[in-house]
Every structure is written in structure tokens, then in C-alpha cells.
Amino acid sequence: MxxxxxxxxxxxxxxxxxxxxxxxxxxxxxxxxxxxxxxxxxxxxxxxxxxxxxxxxxxxxxxxxxxxxxxxxxxxxxxxxxxxxxxxxxxxxxxxxxxxxxxxxxxxxxxxxxxxxxxxxxxxxxxxxxxxxxxxxxxxxxxxxxxxxxxxxxxxxxxxxxxxxxxxxxxxxxxxxxxxxxxxxxxxxxxxxxxxxxxxxxxxxxxxxxxxxxxxxxxxxxxxxxxxxxxxxxxxxxxxxxxxxxxxxxxxxxxxxxxxxxxxxxxxxxxxxxxxxxxxxxxxxxxxxxxxxxxxxxxxxxxxxxxxxxxxxxxxxxxxxxxxxxxxxxxxxxxxxxxxxxxxxxxxxxxxxxxxxxxxxxxxxxxxxxxxxxxxxxxxxxxxxxxxxxxxxxxxxxxxxxxxxxxxxxxxxxxxxxxxxxxxxxxxxxxTVYSEYYFEGQTPKYPEFEKDHAGRIRNQMQMIRLGDWVGVRYDIKKQADNFEIYNVIKDPKEKENQAARMPAVQQEMKDKVLQLRSVNASAPRPYDGELVPPVTTVPAKGIKWALYKDAADWVPEMGSMLPVKTGSIKRPDVAVLKGSGATVVTFRGYIHAPADGAYTFYLASNGKAFFRIHQIPLIDADYHYKKGEERSGRMLLKAGLHPFTLSVKQTEATPELQLLWSSGSFEKKAIDFY
Missing domain, CATH: 3.40.720.10 (Alkaline Phosphatase, subunit A)
Incomplete structure (x- = not known):
């Protein structure tokens, strides 16, 4: 038995x-x-x-x-x-x-x-x-x-x-x-x-x-x-x-x-x-x-x-x-x-x-x-x-x-x-559901389509979705052009434009589309020259850092991972990685732009790094990145506070990182963090 x-x-x-x-x-x-x-x-x-x-x-x-x-x-x-x-x-x-x-x-x-x-x-x-x-x-x-x-x-x-x-x-x-x-x-x-x-x-x-x-x-x-x-x-x-x-x-x-x-x-x-x-x-x-x-x-x-x-x-x-x-x-x-x-x-x-x-x-x-x-x-x-x-x-x-x-x-x-x-x-x-597209032509004049849609001139188009609300712009001439705003859950055919009663959502959409896209010269847009707006609420001061263990070959997107250690710091410093056993550090905080204008950012590392302002990918020092190489990115910023995310993947015993900026009013120097 x-x-x-x-x-x-x-x-x-x-x-x-x-x-x-x-x-x-x-x-x-x-x-x-x-x-x-x-x-x-x-x-x-x-x-x-x-x-x-x-x-x-x-x-x-x-x-x-x-x-x-x-x-x-x-x-x-x-x-x-x-x-x-x-x-x-x-x-x-x-x-x-x-x-x-x-x-x-x-x-x-x-x-x-x-x-x-x-x-x-x-x-x-x-x-x-x-x-x-x-x-x-x-x-x-x-x-x-x-x-x-x-x-x-x-x-x-x-x-x-x-x-x-x-x-x-x-x-x-x-x-x-x-x-x-x-x-x-x-x-x-x-x-x-x-x-x-x-x-x-x-x-x-x-x-x-x-x-x-x-x-x-x-x-x-x-x-x-x-x-x-x-x-x-x-x-x-x-x-x-x-x-x-x-x-x-x-x-x-x-x-x-x-x-x-x-x-x-x-x-x-x-x-x-x-x-x-x-x-x-x-x-x-x-x-x-x-x-x-x-x-x-x-x-x-x-x-x-x-x-x-x-x-x-x-x-x-x-x-x-x-x-x-x-x-x-x-x-x-x-x-x-x-x-x-x-x-x-x-x-x-x-x-x-x-x-x-x-x-x-x-x-x-x-x-x-x-x-x-x-x-x-x-x-x-x-x-x-x-x-x-x-x-x-x-x-x-x-x-x-x-x-x-x-x-x-x-x-x-x-x-x-x-x-x-x-x-x-x-x-x-x-x-983030977002799309932009250009095509000369019109929406077909099908009788099944809403009168405001059928035959609509296309040209420059843009769409963003926030919750149940979709904002759509056709034949865009300038950034000030309003989005039509529809609740696509209750109104899938987008019959009732709710924009007139939703000024706050209108402004949020106009700001958001500038805070998540980058300019591409091969696909010009009428809003390419606009200044990226800052945040409207005043955040707490300081930069939050978090350490992660990750085995991927690339700088990882850490939004869904739990950190092994966290802390606060006044300026990004990869020294927080030393002796931690972690391979990645992510810094999140705010940059203070002192005036409206164009700013150029410069990044160099002995590891790999990726730098975003708002949701915009500004500097890719990851794919085919050569150790110590300086890479840069340019942005048009309105005066104020702009959130950034800097992720750094290090394998060196002594990690190194340099992050600078310049503008029309000052030479290359350390960034003003909030």
C-alpha cells in the first residue's frame, strides 16, 4: 500500500x-x-x-x-x-x-x-x-x-x-x-x-x-x-x-x-x-x-x-x-x-x-x-x-x-x-489614444453619414481620446482651431458636438496634443511651431527617483514595475545606483523654463538613457548608443513647469551622467529643476 x-x-x-x-x-x-x-x-x-x-x-x-x-x-x-x-x-x-x-x-x-x-x-x-x-x-x-x-x-x-x-x-x-x-x-x-x-x-x-x-x-x-x-x-x-x-x-x-x-x-x-x-x-x-x-x-x-x-x-x-x-x-x-x-x-x-x-x-x-x-x-x-x-x-x-x-x-x-x-x-x-494624419480629399457624401461629416474637407486632421470623450479636428489651419468633442460611448456616430459646453476639456485637449507629440519635418503640421504648455497645477518640489532590477538589453519603460528602492533628490544623480544591485534608475520631476522660447537639451552617459518631457520622447540615448556620446533634442516651451522622466540603465561600476540645456538667452549649463 x-x-x-x-x-x-x-x-x-x-x-x-x-x-x-x-x-x-x-x-x-x-x-x-x-x-x-x-x-x-x-x-x-x-x-x-x-x-x-x-x-x-x-x-x-x-x-x-x-x-x-x-x-x-x-x-x-x-x-x-x-x-x-x-x-x-x-x-x-x-x-x-x-x-x-x-x-x-x-x-x-x-x-x-x-x-x-x-x-x-x-x-x-x-x-x-x-x-x-x-x-x-x-x-x-x-x-x-x-x-x-x-x-x-x-x-x-x-x-x-x-x-x-x-x-x-x-x-x-x-x-x-x-x-x-x-x-x-x-x-x-x-x-x-x-x-x-x-x-x-x-x-x-x-x-x-x-x-x-x-x-x-x-x-x-x-x-x-x-x-x-x-x-x-x-x-x-x-x-x-x-x-x-x-x-x-x-x-x-x-x-x-x-x-x-x-x-x-x-x-x-x-x-x-x-x-x-x-x-x-x-x-x-x-x-x-x-x-x-x-x-x-x-x-x-x-x-x-x-x-x-x-x-x-x-x-x-x-x-x-x-x-x-x-x-x-x-x-x-x-x-x-x-x-x-x-x-x-x-x-x-x-x-x-x-x-x-x-x-x-x-x-x-x-x-x-x-x-x-x-x-x-x-x-x-x-x-x-x-x-x-x-x-x-x-x-x-x-x-x-x-x-x-x-x-x-x-x-x-x-x-x-x-x-x-x-x-x-x-x-x-x-x-493615450491619439492620431494625426494629412490627406487631400473629403469624407464621402454617404446619406447614412451625419450632414456635418459627409463631404467634410480632410486636409490636416487630428484625434485624441480622453475617457469617453473624443476630440476631432478636420482641415486644421492653426492650433487655436477648436476640437469637436463627442461622447463616443453614448454617441458612436458623433452626432452631438459637446464642445460649446466643455471649455475645460477643449483646453485640456489642445494642451495635451502638444504635450505628447514630436515634430517631424517630413510631415509638417500647422501646430509644429507652437510652444508646449506647462502644467497648470503647482507640484511638490524635488525629484523622485526609483531603482529597478531589469535584465532587458534596452532602457525599460518602468510604469508597471515595482521599484526596489525609492527616494528624493535635488538633481538627477546616477550615484544612487552604486551598491544597490539595481540596473535602472528613473528620475521624475519638473523643469522650470524661465521664459517662452526654444530650449536644447544635451545628454551623455556611460550607460544608456532615455529622456522625455511631458510625454514627448526628446533624447534617445539607448538604441545604438555609444558610451559617452552626447545626444541632444530641441523643444519649444512656454514659461513654467514641465514634467520630465529620465531613465538610465547602467552596467558600469561607476555610473556617469550629464544632462544640460541651452537657449537663446543662455549658453549650455546645468538645468533648472524645480
């Missing part, structure tokens, strides 16, 4: 150890980003409600795989794209910074993603194998491309490099834009891709990569950025119906033979319409007659349904490989729905109500252009059927994924980890 009990206890102990070891493993992470899919295009966000009306005048799309993913996980109802256009939105996702601080802004397609910390190189340093498949468009225009994905932290890349190539979905035969290029690492393989529809191609390559990784590296974690170029631009059809089944032994499959790279590279390109939509009709209430769907609407419905099958195929593969329980999957679009088709028939998201309960489309900062249909699946960690109403941005995923990996995000990131909200554990920090 004792022997039986001993064996039973041993087995229980080993099982518990195995489970503990499994729980301690870093999960795989897959981020699926689709192109120009509206919040209202997805079943659980809008289309299922349209279907439930049983109204012949209300056509609808179907997304059963995404609906199932939502039932098994969580939906974000208030997550925003960083920008209402693909290149800028994707750049912010990859770098974790808002459009107020991004290098790629506005419509800067093919501009090089900056050489700094990215979601890929930070996860790679945290033990992940990293892969990007699909659309890139951030490679730069020099030869060789300076910002190829494999130069920004990805171990492997397969996909469209150039932005314009992603406007069409047949790399070899597509008649609209030639020649197109698809890269396998650094080699253009487009000539081998006969009849390859890109939605199927990216899916098959992603599946094959996951299979190979699972065989070769077993439980080692991976991060996959799966970036589709559909349903964007030319609404081209697949060659054939989707192969039966899904996952390991079904669905699309990678064959790897030039001329026959995938198992759907057969038939006729741009030909197959889903039978559900081939003969679809709707009731035209204006005439009282039944009409067939336009060809472009059948195409759009087919492409969205195909995209849904492709995503379901990937999710089934995770189950077949028995890694679904250990994989975090996030689905999102990059901006609101588009009215492009590149075909004889123009497409309009009106037909399927692609903007959902909002006004605005792609290139608008109304909610319809910015709200994203975000779904998260993570078995055992995210409660099934959960609805998350937390306001957030795509740039929050970088700190979230790093938090999942067990490391802190770089101080450079503007976002915050969403892990506490996803898991229901810990305290969720608020994020």
Missing part, C-alpha cells in the same frame, strides 16, 4: 512539475493584420446583426471562422488603428509608438521603417524566433533596401516588399500593375508564382513555416506577423473554391514547386465567386424591386469570406499540431473600410455597412476610419466570449507581447501592456 501511495504521489508530483514547466514556457504569438477590412465587415461586430434582421433589403457578409475565434476568446470594441491608412498604421504597430512620434506618417508608402527597437527585434532578443509573411511596404527606396524585414528583427520574411505590389493579388499574372515582386528572404521569386492568389499564398506559406518550426524547434516560442493584402485595392477573386478541410491535412497547402507553389494554383485567375453570392439579390427600397448584387459586391463578399477561411485554416493547424493551447492569436485590420476597387465598378462600403455604427472610412479620423475589429484568442488565459471596452491602440500590442514574453518594453514605446485586461490579472494602465 505504501509503495502504491508513493508511486501515486510521484506521478502527481511529476505531472505538477510538467504542468508548471509548460505554464512557464513563453507562448507563441501570431498577429494577423488584414488590409482595409472595416469594423462593420466582421460578423460579430455588425454583419451577424444584419443577417438576423431577415430583411431582403439588408445584404450581409459571413465570417464564421472569426465569429468562432471571438466565441473562443475576446473582442476589443474600442481599439483604434494608429492611423487611418496602412503604411503609417503598420509602422506604429511594429514600433510601438503613436503617429505623434512615428517616423513613417501620413501617406509615406515605402518609407524605411526606422532602425530602432521593433516588435520583432525585441521579441527576438527575448527568445522568440520571428517571421513576417505577407505585405510589408516599409522597406525604404534605396538599394539594397535599408529596412527589409530581416533588417528590422525578423528571422525570415516571405511576401510583397513594395507597397504598390500589394494593390493586386496575383504576383505573376495580375494585369493591373507589372512587374510585381515577392521576396523569399532576399530573393525575388515572383516568376515562380503561377496563378498564386496572395491570400492563399500567404496562408500556405505561414502554415508551412509553422509546421517546419514545430518539427525543428519543438516548444521554442515563435512570433509571426501575418500581414494580408486583402481585401485591399483590386478586389480580385481566387482561382477556385477553397480546398476541403483545414489545418495540417486540409485547406491550402504549400507545395513549393515553381509554377505550382500552392495547391490552389490551378484554374483561371480572378474567376471564382462563392456560390452564396453568385446569384445574390437584394430589395431596392427606393424602387421596390429586387435586384442582383453588383459584381463588385459579389467580389468583396467572396474575398472577405475567403479571408475568413484562410484564418480558420491557420487556427485549425494550431489545433492539429497541439499548440493552440499555447498560442496567443490576435486579429485586426489596419484601418477602416475603403471605397477603392480598381475595377470598372467602384466599391463602396455602404452596401454592407462596412463602417458599422460609425461615420467615416479609410483616411478619416471619424470613428469609422479608425475603430478596428480586434479579436484575441488565447485558451486558458483569455476568458471565452469576453468583450473588452478598453480604449487602446494597435501600438499597445508591442508592450503587450513583450509583457507576455516576460520582459519590459523599451522606454521609447508610447503604448502600454494590455495583458492585465486580457487575463483579468493585475492593474490595467490607461493608454
Amino acid at each position: 505504501r509503495k502504491i501511495v508513493f508511486v501515486a504521489l510521484l506521478l502527481l508530483t511529476l505531472a505538477a512539475y510538467g504542468q508548471s514547466k509548460k505554464d512557464s514556457q513563453k507562448p507563441n504569438i501570431i498577429f494577423i493584420l488584414v488590409d482595409d477590412l472595416g469594423y462593420g465587415d466582421v460578423g460579430v461586430f455588425n454583419q451577424n446583426a444584419r443577417k438576423a434582421k431577415h430583411d431582403p433589403a439588408v445584404p450581409y457578409l459571413i465570417t464564421p471562422s472569426l465569429d468562432k475565434m471571438a466565441a473562443n476568446g475576446a473582442v476589443f470594441t474600442q481599439q483604434y488603428a494608429n492611423a487611418p491608412v496602412c503604411a503609417s498604421s503598420r509602422s506604429s504597430f511594429l514600433t510601438g509608438v503613436t503617429q505623434g512620434n512615428a517616423v513613417v506618417r501620413d501617406n509615406q508608402f515605402d518609407k524605411a521603417l526606422e532602425d530602432n527597437y521593433t516588435i520583432a527585434n525585441t521579441l527576438k532578443r527575448s527568445g522568440y524566433t520571428t517571421v513576417a509573411i505577407g505585405k510589408w511596404g516599409l522597406q525604404g527606396t534605396a538599394t539594397p533596401w535599408p529596412a527589409h524585414p530581416m533588417k528590422r528583427g525578423f528571422d525570415y520574411y516571405f511576401g510583397y516588399m513594395r507597397h504598390s505590389d500589394g494593390h493586386e493579388h496575383y504576383p505573376k499574372e495580375g494585369p493591373y500593375r507589372k512587374p510585381k515582386e515577392v521576396y523569399d528572404a532576399y530573393k525575388n521569386v515572383a516568376n515562380d508564382l503561377d496563378k498564386c492568389y496572395t491570400g492563399d499564398l500567404w496562408t500556405a506559406r505561414a502554415k508551412q513555416w509553422i509546421i517546419e518550426h514545430s518539427k525543428q524547434k519543438g516548444s521554442e516560442p515563435f512570433f509571426m506577423y501575418l500581414a494580408y493584402d486583402t481585401p485591399h485595392a483590386t478586389i480580385e477573386l481566387p482561382t477556385q473554391e477553397y480546398p476541403k478541410g483545414a489545418g495540417l491535412n486540409g485547406g491550402v497547402q504549400w507545395l513549393g514547386t515553381p509554377g505550382k507553389m500552392i495547391n490552389t494554383a490551378t484554374g483561371t485567375i480572378d474567376s471564382w465567386q462563392h456560390p452564396l453570392f453568385r446569384n445574390a439579390t437584394y430589395l431596392d427600397k427606393t424602387t421596390g424591386t429586387t435586384k442582383p448584387w453588383m459584381d463588385v459586391d459579389k467580389r468583396y463578399a467572396t474575398v472577405v469570406q475567403r479571408l475568413d477561411q484562410e484564418i480558420g485554416d491557420v487556427l485549425q493547424l494550431l489545433k492539429d499540431l497541439k499548440i493552440d493551447q499555447h498560442t496567443l492569436v490576435v486579429f485586426s485590420s489596419d484601418n477602416g473600410p475603403s471605397q477603392e476597387s480598381y475595377l470598372k465598378e467602384p466599391y463602396t462600403p455602404q452596401f454592407f455597412d462596412g463602417y458599422g455604427p460609425f461615420d467615416g472610412i479609410k483616411r478619416d479620423l471619424w470613428e469609422g476610419g479608425s475603430r478596428m475589429p480586434v479579436i484575441v484568442q488565447w485558451p486558458g488565459m483569455v476568458q471565452p466570449g469576453k468583450t473588452i471596452a478598453l480604449p487602446s491602440l494597435l501600438s499597445d500590442w508591442m508592450p503587450t507581447f513583450l509583457d507576455v514574453a516576460g520582459v519590459t518594453a523599451p522606454a521609447r514605446t508610447d503604448g502600454v501592456s494590455l495583458l492585465p485586461t486580457l487575463t483579468g490579472k493585475g492593474n490595467q494602465r490607461p493608454t
Whole structure:
């Protein structure tokens, strides 16, 4: 009996150890980003409600795989794209910074993603194998491309490099834009891709990569950025119906033979319409007659349904490989729905109500252009059927994924980890929802849109969210222009502008947008020359310091970590690190600007450092920083007190730091701290 009990206890102990070891493993992470899919295009966000009306005048799309993913996980109802256009939105996702601080802004397609910390190189340093498949468009225009994905932290890349190539979905035969290029690492393989529809191609390559990784590296974690170029631009059809089944032994499959790279590279390109939509009709209430769907609407419905099958195929593969329980999957679009088709028939998201309960489309900062249909699946960690109403941005995923990996995000990131909200554990920090964008054009004159929105001149636009209140400015001429202010919880269509009765919120928004963004000469704004306003309340004097232990290679963002020691000091002094066993010190306090004007700040360290004033990243002495090098940053400040955060990471036995400033009225000297 004792022997039986001993064996039973041993087995229980080993099982518990195995489970503990499994729980301690870093999960795989897959981020699926689709192109120009509206919040209202997805079943659980809008289309299922349209279907439930049983109204012949209300056509609808179907997304059963995404609906199932939502039932098994969580939906974000208030997550925003960083920008209402693909290149800028994707750049912010990859770098974790808002459009107020991004290098790629506005419509800067093919501009090089900056050489700094990215979601890929930070996860790679945290033990992940990293892969990007699909659309890139951030490679730069020099030869060789300076910002190829494999130069920004990805171990492997397969996909469209150039932005314009992603406007069409047949790399070899597509008649609209030639020649197109698809890269396998650094080699253009487009000539081998006969009849390859890109939605199927990216899916098959992603599946094959996951299979190979699972065989070769077993439980080692991976991060996959799966970036589709559909349903964007030319609404081209697949060659054939989707192969039966899904996952390991079904669905699309990678064959790897030039001329026959995938198992759907057969038939006729741009030909197959889903039978559900081939003969679809709707009731035209204006005439009282039944009409067939336009060809472009059948195409759009087919492409969205195909995209849904492709995503379901990937999710089934995770189950077949028995890694679904250990994989975090996030689905999102990059901006609101588009009215492009590149075909004889123009497409309009009106037909399927692609903007959902909002006004605005792609290139608008109304909610319809910015709200994203975000779904998260993570078995055992995210409660099934959960609805998350937390306001957030795509740039929050970088700190979230790093938090999942067990490391802190770089101080450079503007976002915050969403892990506490996803898991229901810990305290969720608020994020700053902010966007700025320039585009010559107008909000479409759809009759469903509010009269004040339809036909609105865009030009310089800006959006900020404070709590339930969203401030929006269109056609900005100067900083004094007022925000329109809407309660987007009670008023999602932004019908009632509350600005007239909210002067304090108006001023807070005007101040805030100057306190969180940096000037970028390649994307000029009418408020670039404005002085950053000081705080309006008088804080306590002195500088607070806190020491942390952190093993990351970069200067960490310490907002969610507990310090090992704290104290007060009159001036930043890294000597507080000596003998503490800590690796990072953060100083928080206030700078006193004696007069309105331009101030230049200078920082040098024998470690690494990052310096912000308000929320503005002023000096990055972290990434590729050379010991002792002086770096500087210039700001326009109004007279008064301005909060700063200085984080320093030191490995030297004798840490050193120098922080100075100058202005038009004085030479370089020690800073006047409050």
C-alpha cells in the first residue's frame, strides 16, 4: 500500500512539475493584420446583426471562422488603428509608438521603417524566433533596401516588399500593375508564382513555416506577423473554391514547386465567386424591386469570406499540431473600410455597412476610419466570449507581447501592456489614444453619414481620446482651431458636438496634443511651431527617483514595475545606483523654463538613457548608443513647469551622467529643476 501511495504521489508530483514547466514556457504569438477590412465587415461586430434582421433589403457578409475565434476568446470594441491608412498604421504597430512620434506618417508608402527597437527585434532578443509573411511596404527606396524585414528583427520574411505590389493579388499574372515582386528572404521569386492568389499564398506559406518550426524547434516560442493584402485595392477573386478541410491535412497547402507553389494554383485567375453570392439579390427600397448584387459586391463578399477561411485554416493547424493551447492569436485590420476597387465598378462600403455604427472610412479620423475589429484568442488565459471596452491602440500590442514574453518594453514605446485586461490579472494602465494624419480629399457624401461629416474637407486632421470623450479636428489651419468633442460611448456616430459646453476639456485637449507629440519635418503640421504648455497645477518640489532590477538589453519603460528602492533628490544623480544591485534608475520631476522660447537639451552617459518631457520622447540615448556620446533634442516651451522622466540603465561600476540645456538667452549649463 505504501509503495502504491508513493508511486501515486510521484506521478502527481511529476505531472505538477510538467504542468508548471509548460505554464512557464513563453507562448507563441501570431498577429494577423488584414488590409482595409472595416469594423462593420466582421460578423460579430455588425454583419451577424444584419443577417438576423431577415430583411431582403439588408445584404450581409459571413465570417464564421472569426465569429468562432471571438466565441473562443475576446473582442476589443474600442481599439483604434494608429492611423487611418496602412503604411503609417503598420509602422506604429511594429514600433510601438503613436503617429505623434512615428517616423513613417501620413501617406509615406515605402518609407524605411526606422532602425530602432521593433516588435520583432525585441521579441527576438527575448527568445522568440520571428517571421513576417505577407505585405510589408516599409522597406525604404534605396538599394539594397535599408529596412527589409530581416533588417528590422525578423528571422525570415516571405511576401510583397513594395507597397504598390500589394494593390493586386496575383504576383505573376495580375494585369493591373507589372512587374510585381515577392521576396523569399532576399530573393525575388515572383516568376515562380503561377496563378498564386496572395491570400492563399500567404496562408500556405505561414502554415508551412509553422509546421517546419514545430518539427525543428519543438516548444521554442515563435512570433509571426501575418500581414494580408486583402481585401485591399483590386478586389480580385481566387482561382477556385477553397480546398476541403483545414489545418495540417486540409485547406491550402504549400507545395513549393515553381509554377505550382500552392495547391490552389490551378484554374483561371480572378474567376471564382462563392456560390452564396453568385446569384445574390437584394430589395431596392427606393424602387421596390429586387435586384442582383453588383459584381463588385459579389467580389468583396467572396474575398472577405475567403479571408475568413484562410484564418480558420491557420487556427485549425494550431489545433492539429497541439499548440493552440499555447498560442496567443490576435486579429485586426489596419484601418477602416475603403471605397477603392480598381475595377470598372467602384466599391463602396455602404452596401454592407462596412463602417458599422460609425461615420467615416479609410483616411478619416471619424470613428469609422479608425475603430478596428480586434479579436484575441488565447485558451486558458483569455476568458471565452469576453468583450473588452478598453480604449487602446494597435501600438499597445508591442508592450503587450513583450509583457507576455516576460520582459519590459523599451522606454521609447508610447503604448502600454494590455495583458492585465486580457487575463483579468493585475492593474490595467490607461493608454493615450491619439492620431494625426494629412490627406487631400473629403469624407464621402454617404446619406447614412451625419450632414456635418459627409463631404467634410480632410486636409490636416487630428484625434485624441480622453475617457469617453473624443476630440476631432478636420482641415486644421492653426492650433487655436477648436476640437469637436463627442461622447463616443453614448454617441458612436458623433452626432452631438459637446464642445460649446466643455471649455475645460477643449483646453485640456489642445494642451495635451502638444504635450505628447514630436515634430517631424517630413510631415509638417500647422501646430509644429507652437510652444508646449506647462502644467497648470503647482507640484511638490524635488525629484523622485526609483531603482529597478531589469535584465532587458534596452532602457525599460518602468510604469508597471515595482521599484526596489525609492527616494528624493535635488538633481538627477546616477550615484544612487552604486551598491544597490539595481540596473535602472528613473528620475521624475519638473523643469522650470524661465521664459517662452526654444530650449536644447544635451545628454551623455556611460550607460544608456532615455529622456522625455511631458510625454514627448526628446533624447534617445539607448538604441545604438555609444558610451559617452552626447545626444541632444530641441523643444519649444512656454514659461513654467514641465514634467520630465529620465531613465538610465547602467552596467558600469561607476555610473556617469550629464544632462544640460541651452537657449537663446543662455549658453549650455546645468538645468533648472524645480
